[in-house]
Amino acid sequence: MSVAEEQITKLFKTRRTVMQMLRDRGYSVDDSDINMTRQQFVDKFGENVYLKRDDLLIRSSKGDAPTDQIYVFFPADQKVGVPMVRNCAKQMKNDNVFNAILVVQKVLTAPAKQAVAEMNSSFFHMEVFEEAELLCNITEHMFVPEHTVLKDEEKKDLLKKFRVKETQLPRILVSDPVAKYYGMKRGQVVRITRQSATADTYETYRYAV
Incomplete structure (x- = not known):
């Protein structure tokens, strides 16, 4: 070539x-x-x-x-x-x-x-x-779980549900390749959906910094 x-x-x-x-x-x-x-x-x-x-x-x-x-x-x-x-x-x-x-x-x-x-x-x-x-879509990699950036209202409901402040959530850097792919900005929250060993799914959340 x-x-x-x-x-x-x-x-x-x-x-x-x-x-x-x-x-x-x-x-x-x-x-x-x-x-x-x-x-x-x-x-x-x-x-x-x-x-x-x-x-x-x-x-x-x-x-x-x-x-x-x-x-x-x-x-x-x-x-x-x-x-x-x-x-x-x-x-x-x-x-x-x-x-x-x-x-x-x-x-x-x-x-x-x-x-x-x-x-x-x-x-x-x-x-x-x-x-x-x-050159490749990082979100299609088999080891990258599903990421969903929450809308403002969804973020508000999440914090209210768990009675936490956004800064109390685990963090994700805006420079992280997946966060960058989705164009995340500081202050946004992303839901990460993973497959468990029992074939069920479980969700975690990250706060962009």
């Missing part, structure tokens, strides 16, 4: 995981995007898509809140710096899209990381994933 073919395969797998991730977060995603084959991917985006990653731009909205939208950017630059982060931020602001995922080929430069941090201190929020993190 040539280098170009390997790059196309990586992008195909990365995009598929992104689509699954968006759907798992509640965004509207067509089945055709989830089930797309590698050949269909090439037919749609071309043999040179590995050089023109910008063509993979995704914009999606949540089914229950059409105004809640997200962009997914695939910068063509191997090393993403401040100008690219600012260009993405500008597009988000112009289109009133407050959330974004930046899929980069390599780790961001230090100034670019700072630019993302500054952006995230405002009304806009940008997450950064490296392509290598998205």
Whole structure:
């Protein structure tokens, strides 16, 4: 397999995981995007898509809140710096899209990381994933139990039921791969459903920090 073919395969797998991730977060995603084959991917985006990653731009909205939208950017630059982060931020602001995922080929430069941090201190929020993190869907791994991020009302009911404060729950880091997949933010609670040795299921909860 040539280098170009390997790059196309990586992008195909990365995009598929992104689509699954968006759907798992509640965004509207067509089945055709989830089930797309590698050949269909090439037919749609071309043999040179590995050089023109910008063509993979995704914009999606949540089914229950059409105004809640997200962009997914695939910068063509191997090393993403401040100008690219600012260009993405500008597009988000112009289109009133407050959330974004930046899929980069390599780790961001230090100034670019700072630019993302500054952006995230405002009304806009940008997450950064490296392509290598998205080559497979971590939630489909046999050793990863089912995770469900609770809505605010569900979290409130949970704390009331067990008469605990959120900070008394076991913790999960927002940098944890599964928490990152679901886009968890500090303060959110996730329900983890595991299979017991008796084939029954049991639930535990984690507080994102």
